[in-house]
Amino acid sequence: MNSPHPNKQTFTKESLKKQFRLSEFLAEKVISSVAFLSIAVIFLIFIFVFKESLPLFGFNDKAKANTEIQTTTGAAIETYGSETSTADSEPETYGAPAESLEPETYGSPTEDLNPVVEETAAAEPETYGTVTEDLNPDSASEDVVAIDEKVTGNKEGADKTWSTFFSTEWVPVSDNPRFGLIALFIGTLKVTIIAMLIAGPLAILAAVYTSCFASNRRKEIIKPIIEMLAAFPSVVIGFFAMMVLATFFQDIFGYDSRLNAFIGGVAMALAAIPIIYTISEDALSSVPKTYTEASLALGASKAQTAFSVILPAATPGIFAALLLGVGRVFGETMIALMATGNAALLSANPFESVRTFAATIGSEMAETVFGETHYSVLFFIGSLLFIFSFILNAVAEFYVKGRLIKKFQGK
Amino acid sequence: MRDIKIQVNDLSLYYGEKKALKEISMQIPANKVTALIGPSGCGKSTFLRCINRMNDLIPSVKITGELLVEGIDIYDKNVDVVNIRKKIGMVFQKSNPFPKSIYENIAYGPRINGIKDKTQLDEIVETSLRQAAIWDELKDRLGDSALGLSGGQQQRLCIARTLAVSPDIILMDEPASALDPISTSKIEELVHELKEQYTIIIVTHNMQQAARTSDHTAFFYMGELIEMGKTNTIFTKPEKKQTEDYITGRFG
Amino acid sequence: MEKAISITENPFAKTNGRGKDVKETAVVGLTQTAVVLIIAILVIILGIIIYQGRTKFSWEFISSFPTDGMTQGGIFPALIGTFILVIVMSIAAVPFGTITAIYLTEYAHENSKFAAAVRFSIRTLAVVPSIIFGLFGLGFFIQFVGTGMDSAFNDGQLRWGQPNILWASLTMALLTLPVIIVSVEEALKTIPRELREASLALGATKWQTIKHVVFPGSISGIMTGTILAVSRGAGEVAPILFTGAAYYLATLPGSLSDQFMNLGYHVYIMSTQSSDVEKTMPIQFATTLVLLILTLSLNLVAVIIRSRIRRKAK
8 A cells, every 4th residue: 555654554453452541541530530529529518517516416525525614714715707806896706705705695595585685676676687786785684694604504415405496495695505496497487488479479470571472682681681680699688688678668667677587588589589580481491382382373372372381381490490499598698697687586477587597507606616515506507408408409300300301201 | 355444244233222233244445435325314324433433422322243444353342442543534524623723623633643743743734735635725824713714625624634644544424415516526536536545435425426436335225234336336237126216316 | 561562463362352462461561570670679789789889989998908997998808808719719619610510521421320410419519508618618628627737737736727718718619619510511512522523533532632622612611600600709708607707807818827808798797797887888888889890790791701602602
C-alpha cells in the first residue's frame, strides 16, 4: 500500500493491543468519586445533625456533665454567633453573664406567664420581631429566682426532656426547662397553612395563565419576571414584611400584635410562589398538545380546555409543586424570624404571634452551650426538619413522577 | 486474502431485545469503494458504525459474531477501541466541525495523538486539506471559525480532519445527503481519488451515487444483508428479487 | 385588562352565545389577575425598598465603616465580608459542581442506580431548608473538622473549632452546589452528540473528548451556574447564622479563621436587634437595597447568558 504518511501502521495485534491509560482511569475514578460526594453529603447532613441531638436519647453522658459545669459558671464559653465589642449595648450579648442571657427566653420561665406574654405582645404593637422587648418587663423579675435554681434545673435527665416534648410550652431556658414541640409545631403549621392558602392558588392560576392563555411573547416576559421573585433573598422578604406589610395589614385588620402568623404567612407565600409557579408551569406545559387539540376540536373553549383537560392532566406535577412549596415554607428561617413575632403561643387566631421550628433554631442556637440539653433539642428539631423535607422531596419525586409517566403513557 | 480488508462473520447486533442486524457475513476489499445501500432503517448505518465500534457508545447494544480487519477481530476483548478508531476514520451524515478554527479542527486528531511540533502540525494540516481538495479554498483563512464555512466545505473539512489522523479505512455515513448537487459531486470526486490510498465504505440512500462512486455494493434490507457484489452486477442483473425491486424503485 | 384577552379565535365560543363568552372572559381574567398581582407585589417591594433606601444610598455609605454603635456610617465591612464569602464559596462549589455535572452527562449510564442516587441527592440538597445547612456547618465543619484540626495541628488551641469565614463559605458551598450542577448540566446537554462522536471517531479517548470538546462547551454554563450560586449565596443568611457571621467587627477579616460581617445578616441584625430600630431605618433600607441590587443584577446576568445558551442550542 502506498501510504502518504510514513508513520502509518497496518492492523497488527501489537498496535491494537488494549492499552491501559492512566489519565483515563484516574479521570473516571475522580469524577465518579466527586459525584458520590453529593450522596455522601446527604448522609453526612443527617448523621451530623442527628448526632448532636443524641444526648437526648440517653447517650453521651459526658456532654451532659460538661453542660452542668459550664452553665453553673454562667459564662458561655462556646457560643455560636458573634462575639463583639458593641454587642455590650445589647441585651442579646454573647459571652455575657448568665443574668443578661436570661431575658432572651422566648417563652416564659413559669407556667402562669403565658397570659402575661400575650398581654405584653398586645401592649407593644411597635416591636420589630424582638421578643426580648416583648418579654422584658415581665420576665426580668422571675429570672433572678431562675438563676439560683439553675444548678438543680440542669440535672434533669434525658427522660424528663422527652416527656416535655409533647407539652405545649416552649420554655428552654429556665430552672425547669420545657421543650414543648407541640407549640412550635402548631406555630409552624399555622404559618405554612396561611402561606400555602395564598401562594397555592395565586401561583397555580398564574401558571395556568402563562401556559394556557398567554401569547408566546407575553409568556417570555411573564416567566422571567415571576421567577425573578425567587432571586429575592428571604431576609429581604422578611425585612419587607416586617417594615411594610405588618403596618399595612395592621391598618386594615386592626390586630394587636404587629408581627404574627398572618404576616409571616403572607411573606412566606412570596417565597413559595416562584417555586410553585415554576414547577406547575412546567407540568402544565408538558401536557401533550394532542390533549389540547382534541378538546378544542370538540368545541370546548380555551378556558374549558385549560381547567377540564390540561389542569387535571397536570395534577401530579402541580401536587409536586405544592409539596415543594410546603417544604420551602416549613423550613424557611429568616422570614419566620423576622415576621412571625416569635412567641410560642397556642392559639387558632391567625393574628397572634407564633414561633416556627426553623426560627427557633435560628434564634436560639447562638445562645445555647455546646452539649446542653437545649442545644441537643435544637439539633433534634433540625433532624425533624431534615427528615420532613427529605420525605417531601422523595414523595414529590417518586410518587408524582411515576403517576405522571403512567398518565401520559397510559401504562 | 491480501486484497480483503474486512471480513465479517455472522455479525448480529441487538438493541436490548430487538435484533437490528441479523447474521451479516461479507468481505470488503482493500483500496476499493464499497457502498452500502438499502431503505432507511435497514441497518446499513448501524452496520457501518459497527466497523469502528461507534455502537459501543450505546449502552443497550450487544454484538455477537466476528468482525476481522486484516485478520484481527476488533471485538476481541484484548483490542483497544481507541486505537481501532484511529485506524478507521468516520465521516458523519451531518457535517460536525468543532466550534474551533479550521486549523484547530484538522490539528485536533494529530494533537490528541501527541504531535505537538508546530511545523509537523502545519504540514499535516496542509496535506490533509490538499487531499480533501479544499486547500486552495481555505489556505488563507485557516484561523477562521469552521462554523462559518458552507455545508459542502464543512463536510470536506470533516473528511480532511479524518485524513489527518492517517487512517486505513474511511467510513462515510451518507456524507452528501445534506448537500447541494455541486457539493455532492465534489465529495464524490474526492471519494474516487481517495480510494487509491484508503479503503472506503460509504452508506448512501442515493442509488445513482452508489452506482457512480462504488466498486462494490451491498444491499441491506430489514437488518439482513440481501446481496453483495460488484456494483455493475448489482445494478444490472441482481440475483435476488428484493434487490431488483429496490433498485428499480418499487419500494424504499 | 380583560379586554386584552380575545377568545374570538375559537369559533365555537362565539356561537354559544354571550353567556359563555362572559364566563370565559371571567375565568381567563381571574388567571390573568393572579399574574398581575404577583408582578405588582414584586414591583411594590422593589419600589418601596428603592424609595426608602435611596436617601442613604451613596458611595460613602458603601465604602465606609459603621460608626456610633452601628447607628451611623456605612456597610463597607459587610459588603467585603459578603464578597469574601461568595468567593471562597465559589472556589469550593464550582469545581465540585462542574465535575458532578460532567459525571451525570458524560459518565453515568442511563439506567445506573448510582447516577439515580446522585440525582436524587442533588435534588434533596436543593430542598433541604437552609437552616439545616447551618446546623450541619456547626455540627460537622466546626465541631468535627475544626475541632479535629485544632487538636491535630494547633495543640488544642481554639482556632478552627469556632465559627469563621471558611466554615461559613463551605456551608454555603453545599447549599449552592445544586444550582451549579443544574446549570452546568443544562449547558452540557446542549452540546451536540455529533461533536462527541466526531472526537471519538478521530481516536480521542473519553477523557480527551471531555477535556477538549465537552468542557469548552460548558464554560457558559459554568458561568451561569457560578453567577446564580453567588447571587444565592450573597442573599442567604440562615446558613451563616452560627457558622461565622458576626454582628460587628471593627476590622476586615484577615484570615479564613476570622469571623466576618455580611450584608444579609446585617439587615437582619439591624432590623431586629438594633438599639434604635426607628433611627437606623434608613440604614436598614439602604443595606437591603444594596443586597437586592447585588442579587437581582447577578440573577439578571445569569438569565441573559442562559437564554443565549438556549437560543444557541436551537
